[in-house]
Amino acid sequence: MRHLLLLLLLCFAAAGEAAPAEELQLLLQLKASFETANTTAFQSWTANxxxxxGFAGVKCDSGGSVSEIDLTATGxxxxxxxxxxxxxxxxxxxxxxxxxxxxxxxxxLHNCTGLRRLDLASNSLGxxxxxxxxxxxxxxxxxxxxYFTGAFPWSSLAGLTAMEVLNVGDNSFDPNPFPDVVTxxxxxxxxxLSNCNIHGQIPPAIGNLTKLINLEISDSFLTGMIPQEISKLSDLWQLELYNNSLTGRIPTGFANLSKLAFFDASMNNIEGDLSELRSLxxxxxxxxxxxNLYGEVPPEFGDFRxxxxxxxYSNRFSGKLPAKLGxxxxxxYIDVSTNFFTGPIxxxxCRxxxxxxxxxxxNKFTGEIPANYANCSSLLRFRVSNNSLSGEVPSGLWSLPNLNIIDLAINRFEGSIGAGIGEAKSLNQLFISDNRFSGQIPREIGGAAGIVGIEMYNNQFSxxxxxxxxxxxxxxxxYLxxxxxxxxxxxxxxxxxALSAMNLAENLLSGSIPASLGQLTRLNSLDxxxxxxxxEIPASFPALKLSSLDLSNNRLTGAIPSGLAISAYNGSFAGNPGLCVDGSDADKLSSVKRCLVFNRGSTFELRTFLTCILAGVAVFLAGLGLYIVLKKRRDDSSGADDRAFAKDPSWNMKxxxxxxxxxxxxxEGIKPENLIGKGGSGEVYQVHLANGEVVAVKQIWRNSAEGTKERSTAAMLAAAQRRPRKRLATRQFEAEVGTLSTVRHVNVVKLYCSIASEEWCLLVYEHLPNGSLWDKLHGPAEAPPPGKAVELSWEVRYQVALGAARGLEYLHHGGERPILHRDVKSSNILLDECLKPRIADFGLAKILHSTSAAAAGGGAREASSAPVIAGTHGYIAPEYAYTWKVNEKSDVYSFGVVLLELVTGRxxxxxxxxxxxxxVHWVSQQMRSRESVMAVVDGRIGPEWAKEEAVRVLRVALLCTMSLPALRPSMRTVVQMLEEVVNGGAVKHVNKKLTA
Structure with missing residues (x-):
């Protein structure tokens, strides 16, 4: 018996020695399964x-078995x-x-039945x-x-009664009401549970979770009121419900949340006052x-330590802010903009x-800027415009070292600008217009080298x-x-x-106009x-490409330079009796007198002058006769397309x-030989102007009954012959084009004018000499696949991506109403002579009207239902499969496809x-390993650092092409993520989450 017991002990000992050996092999197998070329995480994982x-990230229990593997953020x-x-x-x-x-x-995973903690956050799992x-x-x-998709297995959580932390947000799950099983x-x-497609209302049963310290359901589709039962969560430390469609008031009993430190319910439809928060x-x-909140900020906020x-901001609050606030x-920071607050700041x-x-x-704030802020060196932004503030600005405010914007416009400030402004090394924007400032601009302002914009108009500077x-x-x-x-x-x-716009109008300036202004090649507007x-007007001015010029009501003399004597500037020179225009340009500037070049007292000179006039008339008549003959021959030999244009007398140019x-x-430039391509809504022509410039002209056929269609000139003529002419819906067309014409952004193509008749519409754009991004990546569209593409360096591709993103961001967020493009694709991204991108082809664009729910909920605004699917195959967002309603997120999807083109070259x-x-499907299938991801990157992208940046852009593209529109970032967020790419910054849509 004693021998048998000894034998059993020896067997148990042998088994105990075998277990560690087996686990060592398992750890080495696990190491081999990961890709470790770019990490040092496994340096200590050796058999010795x-x-x-001894293994970094590995812990064992008291029995020597592996109990914890932690490889968080090891690459x-x-x-x-x-x-x-x-x-x-x-x-x-x-x-x-x-x-x-x-x-x-x-x-x-089913076999990991002993797990108490499973953390796989912030990866690319799907x-x-x-x-x-x-x-x-x-x-x-x-x-x-x-990147998880499909239905989350909510019901399987029912038996996980020990669950303490549930973090599954920022994924593309199928829509689901708030899961009752969680309560x-x-x-x-x-x-x-933020940003994972939670719909419906927060159930009253949420009050069962009395141990909650954090509840986040932001960026979702919640409706209804915040349930009163939430006040039972007395341990709640953070509550985030932003960007939903919640309504009603902050519930009664909310004051019971005495431990609440972080509360965010922004971008909803919540109404009422803040009385329930006064004791938090x-x-x-x-x-x-x-x-839609209103009322006063409770005075108790001034005692919140x-x-x-x-x-x-953007509510209806009124009354005074508590004096001890902050x-x-x-x-x-504080942002209470766009309300009705009164009283002092x-x-x-900044104590x-x-x-x-x-x-x-x-707002309606009054009083002076408190002197204390002159010493607040941490300030980055100081914006108090459009109030009723008065007095002098504390002198130290002008020189704060980190301040990048001073916005004091539309108030009643007086006094002068402090000389310390020269020390404001971070200052970008100085907005002090519509006040009572006086004195001189200090010469020290030249030391604020970072200034981009100065607006000082409507003051009393001298x-x-x-x-x-x-x-x-x-x-x-x-603007002065x-x-x-x-x-x-x-x-x-x-x-x-870098100067683009300068306005010095309505001052007492004298002397001549500096010739150096003619060297400002970027100047677009001069008043x-x-x-x-x-x-005299400097001879260098015609070299400027000004969209706006006003030199009226001065004492200028001499002849207007020929390059400025154009009909567009008719009125720009009025009120200058000494100015004149040469005879050949007189018809273009009816408001300016002709220059006389002869002496009326000299019979010989008068005779010479009249002889020249008669000779000129003779030459003109001869030329006119020749022109008529040639014109008749050209008309006889030209096709029906040209005759259709020539015979239409009803052109209206705007x-x-x-x-x-x-x-x-x-x-006259709309000829078959000038055809250079087709856009989303018409043929595009390249027209060479008499002044040597080139413009792009899109020809659109439009009919009130059938809408906008793409047709050739011959097809349009035939259609016009088959049916009676119908009046174009002029008002609607002009309203839409007029809105698009207000777009002013360096990454959006310039629209010069529209020319419309009953059947035809011409849109005249700037001409971009380097064609489209499609041509550069894939070769000309007319070439057989794969075409003859141009080698684009990664630097150029990245700048094209960032520039195009900024253009779309402007369309979506830069105006009072967002503009939805509806046909974003690489062939609609044109490149200038420096390969800088321009968003083009607004043939399918639609001006969006904010719906009340979307505007209040912060969601994307919907366009009216489209009669046909808008866009181009391969770029169309998947929601078209179940709805014809589109919004900004549809553009984001299409732009994500463009990013995939830039990264993959496909x-x-x-x-x-x-x-x-x-x-999109192909790239998603390749996201299996680091090697497969790197293989997706276009082989023409050279250095390793460039490929790493390309992979970061690829991740942005995958976010943009999420199947659910709500999970895609806004274009504003896309721009931010692309800007972070060069710094190696995170490109995921990251929200607050448990990191411990």
């Missing part, structure tokens, strides 16, 4: 090291091998978050999440910021902007010297315009009109090489009217910029992808 305490990539991981029988914690893992979660019910010991589940998991203390003394951040962020702690929000933003514009302004090499706009500036315009302004300027041509010159549709598949 003891894995308990690993590849697929997750749960068939290996789940063989660690004692494993309780698995943390692989913030890496580059791909693929899906296999059913082998597919459908399997049934989680076998993981009945799970306490922490963190799957945020991945039965009473051990939960942390819930993150632990608030750190309160974000309620873009709602932890409050650092307060954002209440004075107790390291206050960060709270004086001590601790940490305040970064003071945004109080568009004296000289300082020559030191010429040192502002980044200055784009200078309606002041009392005297003396001469300084020659040094001609050194402001020097209503001064006392004299002398200019949106300064133009140097007339409608006849454009119409076309949106290729045979290799398979039937009914496109580049």
């Amino acid at each position: 090291n003891p894995f308990c305490g 690993i990539s590849g697929a997750i091998r749960f068939d290996i991981i789940c063989r660690f029988s004692s494993l309780t914690e698995l943390s692989l978050g913030s890496n580059y893992l791909f693929g899906d979660i296999s059913d082998d 597919g459908v999440i399997p049934d989680l019910s076998p993981l009945d010991k799970l306490q922490i589940l963190n799957l945020t910021s991945n 039965n998991l009473t051990e939960l203390n942390w819930i993150y 003394t632990n608030l750190v951040s309160l974000q309620l902007f873009k709602n 932890f409050l650092t962020n307060l954002s209440l 004075s107790w702690t390291e206050f960060n 709270p004086p001590d929000m 601790k010297g940490t305040m970064k933003k003071l945004l109080m514009l568009e 004296g000289e315009i300082p020559a030191s302004i010429g040192r502002l090499q980044n200055l784009v706009s200078l 009109q309606s002041n009392d500036f005297s003396s001469e315009i300084p020659e040094e302004i001609g050194s402001c090489v 020097l009217s209503d001064n006392k300027l004299s002398g 200019s949106f910029r300064i133009v140097t041509f007339d409608d006849q010159e454009i119409v 076309r949106p549709i290729e045979a290799e992808y398979g039937e009914s598949k496109d580049i």
Whole structure:
């Protein structure tokens, strides 16, 4: 018996020695399954090291078995091998978050039944999440910021009663109401369900989760009221419900949330006052902007000793702000803009010297700027425009070292600008118009080298315009009109090489116009009217490409340079009796007298003059006769297309910029030999003007009954012959084109004018000499596949991506109403002589009208239902399959496809992808490993750093092409993510989540 017992002990000992050896092999297999070329995470994982305490990220239990694997943010990539991981029988914690893992979660996860923590957040995992019910010991589940799709297995959570943390937001799950099963998991203390397609109302049963300290359901589709039962969550520390469609008031009993520190319910339809928040003394951040809230800010807010962020803009608040607001702690920012607040600015929000933003514009504030802010060196933005503030600006405010915008416009400020402005090294924008400022602009302003925009109009400034302004090499706009500036315009302004707009009108300026202004090649608008300027117009001015010029009401003399004597400037020279125009240009400037070149007292000179006139008439008549003969021959030999245009006398030209041509010159250029392509809504012609410039003209056929269609000229003529002519819906057309004509952005193609008749519409655009991005990536459209593409460096591709994104961002967010393009594609991104991009072809564009729900909820606004699917195959967002209603997110999808083209060099549709598949599907299938992802990148992109940046752009593209529109970022966010690419910044849509 004694021998048998000894034998059993020896067997158990041998078994105990075998288990560690097996787990060592499993760890080495796990290491081999990951891609480790770009990480040092596994340097210590060698067979010679003891894995308990020797392998980085590995911990063991008291029995020497692996209990925890933590490889968070170690740079690993590849697929997750749960068939290996789940063989660690004692494993309780698995943390692989913030890496580059791909693929899906296999059913082998079912075997990890001992797991208490599973953290796979911030990777590139996809597919459908399997049934989680076998993981009945799970306490922490963190799957945020991945690419999971399909239906989340909510019902499988029912048996996971030990669950404490549920983080599954930022994924593309199928729409689902707030899951009732969650309200039965009473051990939960942390819930993150933002941006994962949660619909419906927050159930009253949320009050069951009394241990909750964090509840986040932002960027979702919640409706109804915040349930009163939420007041039972007395331990709640953070509540985030922003960007939903919640209504009603902040519920009664909300004051019970005494531990609440972070509350964000911005971008909803919540109404009422803030009385329920007056006792929440632990608030750190309160974000309620873009709602329908009203009433006063409770005076108790002035005693909140932890409050650092307060954002209440775009509501209907009134009354005074508490005097002690933000004075107790390291206050960060306040934004109460666009309300009806009155009274003074709270004086001590920068008492601790940490305040970064003071945004109080568009209210009714009164009084002076408190002196304390002159010492607030942490300030980045100081904006109090459009109020009733008065007094002098504290002198130190002008010189704050980190301030990038001073916005004091539309108030009653007086006094002068402090000389310390020369020390404002970070200042970008100085907006102080519509006040009572006086004195001289200090010459020290030339030291603020970063200034981009200066607006000082409608004040009482006097004296000289300082020559030191010429040192502002980044200055784009200078508005000094309606002041009392005297003396001469300084020659040094001609050194402001970036200047695009300058207005010095309605001053007392004298002397001549500096010739140096003619060197400002970027100048687009110049207004020097209503001064006392004299002398001749500089001969260098015709070289400027000005869309707006006004030199009226001065004392200028001499002949107007021929290049400026165009009909577009008729009126630009009025009120200058000494100006004249040469005879050949007189017809273009009817408001200016002719220049006389002879002496009326000399019979010989008069005879000579008359002889020249008669000779000129004879030459003109001879030329006219020759022209008629040639014209008849040309008309006889030209096709029906040209005759159709020539016979239409009803052209109506409407200019949106300064133009140097007339409608006849454009119409005559619509010839078959000038055809250069077809856009989304018409044929495009290249027209060479008499002045040497080139424009692009889109010819559109339009009929009130049939809408806008793309047709050839011959087809249009035939159609016109088959049916009676119908009056074009002129008002609707002009309203739409008129709105598009207001677009002013460096990355959007310029629309010069429209020329319309009953059947035809011509849109005249700037001509971009380098064609389209499609041509550069894939070769000309007419060439057989694969065409003859141009080698584009990664630097150029990235700049094209960023520039085009900025153009679309402007269309979506830059105006009072967003403009939806509806046909974003690489052939509609044109390139100028420097390969800078322009968004083009607004043939399918639609001006969006905000619906009340979308506007209040912060969601994308819908266009009216389209009669046909708009867009181009390969770029069309998948929601067209179930709805014809489109919004800005449809443009985002199409732009994501363009990004995929730029990174991969491939076309949106290729045979290799398979039937009914496109580049989005193909790229998604390649996101399995680091090697497969790098293989997606176009081989013509050279250095390794460029390929790394390309992969980051690829991730942005995948976000843009999410199947659910709500999960796609806005174009504003896309621009931010692309800007981060060059710095290696994160490109995912990241929200607040558990990181511990």
